[in-house]
Ligand code: SF4
């Protein structure tokens with residue numbers, strides 16, 4: 001038998017937007033009863049324009065424009081604290097992931113463009129090398145954002161201490177390519 005949830009809320013569909021999130025990541029936002037345990041544990045709320053609790057409620061109500069034009073899901077670092085704390089087992093982490101996917105697919109300009117670029121460069125990097133090539137990602141990010149000197153001192157210090165590899169190392173590249181191909185195929189459906 002599955003773990004019992006704190007409240008057995010009937011999870012009837014409330015909006016098409018909440019149905020879309022469910023379809024993408026099988027998360028039922030309608031189970032949320034706004035206890036705010038997710039928000040009180042989230043380490044990034046100071047930077048978010050809407051808290052995770054507000055975002056899940058807005059998804060439920062179908063406030064698509066407000067949600068997709070917020071910075072909340074871009075600032076999410078996928079630490080999973082919200083999902084662990086949720087008494088309703090509503091995986092907010094997956095909701096955040098679904099929102100960034102929907103926003104990108106719908107061509108919505110990311111509210112945190114540097115973070116969105118980091119994700120895109122990071123994923124392309126993993127697809128090529130099978131793992132993250134930190135120096136390559138940092139270099140590409142600097143070129144694309146124009147922040148050429150930002151964190152340069154820290155980067156040089158890390159290089160001197162051997163914490164950043166000069167060259168990429170390849171790992172499970174064939175498997176990674178297969179995974180990326182499968183995801184692309186699924187996205188077409
Ligand atoms: S912890 Fe779960 S039930 Fe509580 S507000 Fe967050 S998502 Fe909703």
Ligand code: SF4
Nearest residue numbers: 042076077079080082
């Ligand atoms: S997974 Fe994202 S939304 Fe959830 S606690 Fe971590 S940073 Fe906050």
